[in-house]
Structures are given as structure tokens and as C-alpha cells.
Amino acid sequence: MPLHPLIVEHLKRLTGFTPELFPWNHHRRNLDEAWHAIQQQAVVKNAQGEELPLRLFCREEHEHTPACHLYGFHDLRRAFATLNAARLTPDQLQAIMQHQDYQTTQKYINMAPSLDGVTARLYVPELPKEETA
Numbered sequence: 001m002p003l004h005p006l007i008v009e010h011l012k013r014l015t016g017f018t019p020e021l022f023p024w025n026h027h028r029r030n031l032d033e034a035w036h037a038i039q040q041q042a043v044v045k046n047a048q049g050e051e052l053p054l055r056l057f058c059r060e061e062h063e064h065t066p067a068c069h070l071y072g073f074h075d076l077r078r079a080f081a082t083l084n085a086a087r088l089t090p091d092q093l094q095a096i097m098q099h100q101d102y103q104t105t106q107k108y109i110n111m112a113p114s115l116d117g118v119t120a121r122l123y124v125p126e127l128p129k130e131e132t133a
Helices: 005-011 028-041 074-082 089-095 102-115
Strands: 044-047 052-054
Touching: 074 089, 074 102, 089 102
Parallel strands: none
Antiparallel strands: 044 052
């Protein structure tokens, strides 16, 4: 699958490759725990510039646990699909997301109009440019 040039630039910095781009020789649960630990230490700035802990709002009606307020890897996948639905054709989005069922892709396409203009207002940190010798 073609990658965005910024992604390619960052991946070129890796010193070597294995059959897996990012090998993980541990149980999947260890990866989730590491991802959650990073989030529990993370702070974000609100519109007023105040630093706040990163906290996902849980919409479910149940007794909340600490895990309710942490992002999972699938949340990143859903965000990608939602934010790119208006930028790609339905077939392109389905192919990139590798959805077997077109109805799954259609959910993100239907949600996209409600996000028109939202991404332009989001804070996105500047990535430092690597100095060349």
C-alpha cells in the first residue's frame, strides 16, 4: 500500500527491517499495557493553553473503569477512517481500511459530513525537521 511521504521519511530512519516492520516478541496484552501507561502519563493543552491529563470520554452507560478513559488501537483506526472518508472515494477508503463489508466503510462515509471544517480547527503539533549534514 502506498504511504504518505511524511511516513516514508520517518520510516527511512529505522536502522533495519525484519519481516515485521515493528517486531513485538511479547504477548499482545503487553503492548496494550504499554500503550495505556503512555496515555496515563500524557498531558494535552486545552484551548486556553492549560495542561490537562489525556482522558477519553466514555459514552457507555455502565460502571466506568480506568480503561474506559484510555484510547485503544482501534480508536486510532476509526479516527483515520472518519477523518479521511471525505478525502477518498468509497472504494479507496474500503481498500485502505481493508473492510470486508462495504456497510462498515459506509458508516464512516456517512459520519464525515458532520466533521466538515473540524480538522482545520484542530491543534496539530509541528514535527521537528531532521537537520541534514
